[in-house]
Amino acid sequence: MTLLGIDHIQIEVPVGAEDATRAYYVGLLGLEEVSRPREAAGRSFLWVRLGDQQIHFRCGADFRPAALAHPAFLVDDIDALERQLADADCEVTRVESIAGGRFHTRDPFGNRLEFISAATGEEGT
Numbered sequence: 001m002t003l004l005g006i007d008h009i010q011i012e013v014p015v016g017a018e019d020a021t022r023a024y025y026v027g028l029l030g031l032e033e034v035s036r037p038r039e040a041a042g043r044s045f046l047w048v049r050l051g052d053q054q055i056h057f058r059c060g061a062d063f064r065p066a067a068l069a070h071p072a073f074l075v076d077d078i079d080a081l082e083r084q085l086a087d088a089d090c091e092v093t094r095v096e097s098i099a100g101g102r103f104h105t106r107d108p109f110g111n112r113l114e115f116i117s118a119a120t121g122e123e124g125t
Contacts, residue, residue: 008054009071010044013109014063018045020108021057028088031055065110072114078102081115 013021025031031048046057050073075081078101082092085105095102100120105113
């Protein structure tokens, strides 16, 4: 038996945050929304594709933002994304202690996200 990769991750957001989630992840970050199977109704409200993987979003009644656990996204132009997020009033924290361009930010609900320059060829932390 061999694990082959990651099919999807799930990110939880607060109840009532469907529009804000779509605005941030699809509108601001540019992720591609994909259709959900009928069986997913009631479990998740938004699926997006990123390469061969997906991110599924669900609303949680007892939502708590992920303070340390986080996905790390590879990006082709880390500086452009940092400017784009700053222009949208998102706080960005550069990680200088690790070689290569990378930063952390939080989505509108406090979930931690990491972005890594694809040019560094390094994996996230």
